[in-house]
Amino acid sequence: MLTPMLAEVAGSLSVGLCGLGSAIGVGLVGMKASEAVGRNPGAFGKVIVLAVLGMALAEAIVFYALFIKPVG
DSSP: OHHHHHHHHHHHHHHHHHHHHHHHHHHHHHHHHHHHHHHOGGGHHHHHHHHHHHHHHHHHHHHHHHHHOOOO
C-alpha cells in the first residue's frame, strides 16, 4: 500500500526537479546569449541560432523525465 504512494511521490519529485533544472538552464543560456550579443552585435545571427538550439535541448530533459518517470 505504501510502495505505490512512494513511487508516485518520487516520480513527481523527479519531474519537478527536472523542470527546475531545465528552467535554470534555459535562463542561463538566454542570459549568456544576450550578454554575447551585447558585446558583439555583429554576431547576433550565429549567437541566436546556438542559443535557441541550447534552449531546446535543455527543455527536452523535462519531456524525458515525464516519459520515463516511475509508475507505481
